[in-house]
Amino acid sequence: MSDTSDSSVDFQQIENNASAAGGNIDQYLSGETSFHQHDMSWRWTGGTTGDWTDPANWTLYDSTNNAVDTSALGSPAIPQLQQNADVNIGTGSTTSPVTVVANAPIYNQFRSLSVWQGGTLKVTAQGSGGTNGNVFAVAGFENNGTIIVDTPSRVEFGGVTENRDDGVFTIMNNHGNVVFDDSNLNGSGTINLINASLGTAGEPVSIGSNTLNLQQDSSVFLNSGTTGTVNVDPATVNTIYIQDNNLLHTGAGSTNDQTAVINGVSQNTHFGIAGLTTAPTSAAYTANSDGTYTLQITMADGSDLTYKNLHMADGYTPPATLSIVQDSSGSGWDVEDTSSAAPTGGYTDNDLHQQMAAVSTSSTDAGGDTSQYSSTATSFHQHDMSWRWIGGTTGDWSDPNNWALYDNTNNAVDTSNMGGTAIPQLEQNADVNIGDSSGNTTTPVTVVDNIADYNQIRSLSVWYNGTLKITAQGGSGYVGNVFATAGFENNGNIIIDTPSAVELGGVAMNRSGGTITIMNNQGNVTLDNGELDNGGTVNLINASLGTVGKPVWVQGGTVNMTQNSTVFAQPGISYSDKTTINVDPTTINTVYIDDNGDKTTAQNVVVNGVSADTHFGIADLSAEPVSATYTPNTDNTSYTLTIGLANGETVTYGTIVPAEGYTPTSTQIVQDAANNGWLIENADTETCFLPGSMIRTTTGEMPVENITLGTQLVAFDWKTGREITRPVVWVGKAHSRVRSELPHDEAGYPVRVLKNAIADGVPYKDMLITPEHCLFFDGQFVPVRMLVNGKSIFYDTSITSYDYYHVETEEHSVITADGMLTESYLDTGNRSTFRQDGKVAALRAAGARSWEADAAAPLCVGRNFVEALFRALEARGNLVENCQKPAASVTTTHDADLHLVMKNGAVIRPIRHDGQNYSFMIPAGAESVRIVSRASRPSDVIGPFVDDRRYLGVAVSAVHFLSSKTQNQITTYLEGAALDGWYENSQTGSIWTNGNALLPLSEQTGGKMGMLIITAVTAENYIVDAEQTDAVKKLTA
Structure with a gap:
């Protein structure tokens, strides 16, 4: 089997180039901007009930109230065709009601929405399996009538939100996918949640002075201090979350009072704290003098969270104490009444329940059967104008001096009367051009967008000499896109270096010369159709492309992955063209296949550079993997990875090319709860030193990070009882990130062996090593994880990310680190996990070794020997300084x-x-x-x-x-x-x-x-x- 890999990618150079592009971002404007001015308006001119996507129902008017001929604009003539306009539903009179149903997905965003008295907008559009973007999107709205969202798909209502006194905003059957870009739903109207969630854990919402109604297993994630009125259906389970923003636990004696009036509380009402890592210690109801109740939740630090104004449903008498239950969906804790039963007859006669049931029925019935409306997805990419970059070789997207707008006859357009800053988001119905479309690459241009803007542009073209770098970040509470386009064509470079949401649209074409680099972004780059037409290169640097719920198709080209990057791929990854994935063998990277549809094979994909740090995952999986086997292919270079599932199906990666020096052997299958799936990982264990470990050499003690090829180590020949010299033939360095969801011994936490924990002066300083690293006792090696007593030898959970080092001698040796006899590196096939700085010398024997044939001493994991050693070191812990307090014994x-x-x-x-x-x-x-x-x-x-x-x-x-x-x-x-x-x-x-x-x-x-x-x-x-x-x-x- 060949030890070579097809991957010769310089991952460090890719990162250096992307980081350097555009220079220091401090020179660019920052913050947030948005555009809501408009000089035209769409008006509903259809019947009392009608289809949003039927152009016969709409008329476009200009600023002088004259109808506009839309025939030259393209088709169909509906609001998304001309984005720079206000869309009006209703007349302001309740005597002539109209209901408009949007049942077809359209990811184009329009500028503004006004629903007037008597008007109802019902959004029922649902994305197909590959739809990752919004099915309906507006940059802002004003509601004086009724808005109903009845879809599980993502819907955007923008950053300017106003639900007026008479406005009713109903969300049905949608869990956290209705987005208000600034996390605010302002106003003083009514919000109904029916089997729905508003906000998410980590992204709570502010609801202004609106009245909030929850029914049918609904939940809301609020900020602390929310006022107003919340009504909960006593007959159904509903949860009110307060987001822990480090203000809920401010020390003993402090109290965070929630003054909102909450009506209808019953045993079905749960109170959650989202994002709280440590369980509250108690939760209790107390009766107030006016017949209401107070709920006091006491945190671990002694601070209190109190709900002061709770009105119980008729027939419900709360118990004195409540249960505290861990809540995975809210990433925190729930306070629940698990001891009370519903009153006789339940709550069917409860006025609040009946009112909410009526709302549910009327919302469901509004607009009638959705089968009468179009469900065909529509998108708009035609444009009659273009923005062109006229700035210098490096410049700011948000500076209007860098842009000129041209019409379809190539004449410059006067933007002074458009209002606002003349940058591409001002006039959305235009193509945005960066670089030279003629193919010139001699005068490169770099444009940096550092301001968050949720307004979507129509089209983006980055040409051969062009680079667009997006560094904008949303501030506190900002959940919308910081940059959004309905589509793009890239022949140059697009660099996304922000953790915030970026929309690249539904027409996504990365041409053969194009490069897209995504850095420091975990699943927040959206391809609306879930597909990237990739003839070029995609670089992922500490980034995830796709999510478990929104996997992507990467059609052809190359994907480079480094620094704990992840790609969530649709089954097959690429159906039309071969996709090459190059993984950095020195860092952890994961390739997921979504368990949806064709699970037979990861088709048309070559994975190069595979090492012990390369993980293969199956996300959203219903059947547990039961086997994972590598078999050599006939080319003597690559392998096939076959994953067998408990239901008899298989997932196959047909072309796995290992990194130089790595031979894939045994695998382990690890449950990946976060992605409802499983990871296939290398089963080899790491035995390593952390920086600062002092290795004994012939010239004295030396930090492990300073050891180089040829350094002479002092080794111990335990069979003869004498010291010998062994040269270093290889030094490897890698990086580890702890996976805190796993047990400590498998999560990757380093083990700290305190000074004097083994004997007086042994070790002579705290020793930090990985759990599988072996210590030497009485002629045998024992993994340190088997000696962890929680006192003098323990997992250091304060360290969650660290470098680590291997030191290999010509023969596996007993060496000394921090005064403790331990082992040198034994290459069992994971050498490619590490990188070596400087020139690599051929001082080592080729091929992987084994414990049985090549170890300097036997590996001992037998209980008889190890338990006696464990007990002795545990007892000695009483003599060691700085011992930890052991965790409470388990029941x-x-x-x-x-x-x-x-x-x-x-x-x-x-x-x-x-x-x-x-x-x-x-x-x-x-x-x-x-x-x-x-x-x-x-x-x-x-x-x-x-x-x-x-x-x-x-x-x-x-x-x-x-x-x-x-x-x-x-x-x-x-x-x-x-x-x-x-x-x-x-x-x-x-x-x-x-x-x-x-x-x-x-x-x-x-x-x-x-x-x-x-x-x-x-x-x-x-x-x-x-x-x-x-x-x-x-x-x-």
Whole structure:
């Protein structure tokens, strides 16, 4: 197998060039700007009910109130055709109501919307599977009538928002996808949420003086201090979140009072704190003298969050104390009443409930059946004017002196009467040109946009000598796009260096000479159609392209990934042209395939530079991967990665080209809860030193970062008891970022061994090493993770990102670091994970090595030896300074809580438990059940000196099914790891579950009702609060 990779990309140079483009951003204007002036208006001239996308329903008027001939503007003649206009629905009279339904997705943004008394706008447009942009977008609105949003898709209502006294704004069946660019919905009207969420965790909204109504599992994310009135339907679950912005926990004795009046509170009303990392310590209701209640939530630091004015629903008497429940959707905690039942008859007669039910019905009925309206997606890219860059070789997008506007006859347009700053967002119906379209590359031009502007331009053309660099960042509360175009064509360079949202539109063409660089942006660059026509190059630098919910198609070209970058790809990645992905082998990077549609193969894709730090993921996955195998291809250069799923399907990456020196071998499958999927990672472990580790050399102690090729180390020959000299043949450096969602021993936290923790003067200073790094004791190497006692040896969770180093000697050696005997680097195939500064000398033997054949001493993970060592070091901790306070001991139980869960979610408890036999009554027609129990890792329950980090549920040795006439032995579980939730078959005849294991039944029960008897041994103990069965699971493939 060849050790070469097709990737020869200079990732550092790519970053240097992108960072340097445009120079220091301090020279450019910053802040926010927006455009809402308009000299024309669209008016609804259709019937009482009609389709937004029917041009017969609209008339365009100029500023002198004369109708405009739209035939020359293109078609269809609807508001998005001419963006620089106000759109008017209704006449201001309630005696002649009109209802306009927007049922077709259109990602073009128009300037302004006015819904008058008697007017109703209902947005029902839904994006298709590839639609990532807005299905309806306006830069600002004024509502005196009714606006109804009934779609799960993304809808933008801009930065100028006014819901007037008579205005009603209803959001239905939409969870966090209605966007107000400045996170403000101003006004004093009414907001209805019906099975909907307003705002998101981390992006709360301000609702001004509006009255807010919540029903049918709705939620709102508010800032602390919201006033006004909130009504909650007592009959349905609804949640009011306050965003933790570091003002909610300001120390003992401090109180944050919420004065909003909240009506209809019942046991179905939840109060959440979004973004709070530490659980509140208590939550209690107290009655006020006027019949209302106060809810006091006490934080861990002693501060209080109080709701002072709660009105309970009739029939509900709150308990004194409430439950505090972790809330993953809000990234915080919920306060809930889990002890009260609904009053007799429920809340069906409650006035508030009935009023809300009526609102739900009328909102659903408005506009009638949506099948009568067009659902065909429409977009507009024609333009009759063009903006041209006339500034210098480097300049500011927001400086009007740098732009000139030309009409379609190539004459300059006088922009002085348009109002506002004469930059491209002023006149949206125009193409924006940067650089020379003739092909000239001798006079490069760089334009920097450093001001946030949510107004969308129609079209962007970056030519051969042109560079557009977007560095604008939205301020506090800004959630809209900081730069937006409905489409682009790139023959030059587009650099996006901002964490904020950037829209690149629905026509996205990166030509053969074009380069798009995305830096420091995590999934906030939107391709409206989810597709990039890529003949050029896309660079990702600490960036994500796409998200788990909005994966992308990259059609052809090259994608370069470095510094913890991620691409979320549609199945196939590219259906028409081959796409080449080059990954930096020295940094972690991840390629995801979305579990949607064709999962057969990652078609037409070559991945170069793959190393131990290259991860392959499957996002939004329903079936658990059970195997992941690399097999060599016939070209003797590349590999095929085949991922087998529990449902029998496979995902295949056909051309994986490893980096030089890396041979892909074993893999591990790690659950990726954040993306509802799984990651395929290299199973090799890292054994490394952190900077500052002092290595003993023949010339004295030397920091590991100063070790170079040829440095002579002092090694210990434990077999003869003498010191020897070993030259350094390779030094590797890499960077690690902690994955805090994993257990500490797998998350990547370094281990700190305190000074004197092993013996007096050993180590002579605090030692920082990675968990798998081995220390030397009595002729054996022991991984330091097995010695972590939480006192003198512990995971340093204050370090979440760090460089680390390998030092390789000619032979694997026992060396000294910080006064402690430890190991040098043993290359087991992960050398390409690291980079080496300076000239690389060929001083090492080629090929990967193994512990069995090449280690300087045996690796010991046996409990007998390691536990005795652990206990001795734990006891010695009393003599060591600066010891940590160990974490509180966990509560354990012998009870496995073994039960079954049906496919429909129904739980079946055992009707009999006799020793190791558990009997369950199974209904007829059951195709399968899941064997569910507590699950814990022996390394957590017993101690880290046990080298078993599997989540163990129960060990099943037999399954029988008894019906009225037959008795069958169920054997499907004997497939072991090939089934979801089972480990490999053991030599004892029992197979462990991971706490949630699939047991197919239909073939061996005939679909009959009967008794299922499971013979199982439980684990030694379980952690009680570790219903972490669906926490991270790690399976070795």
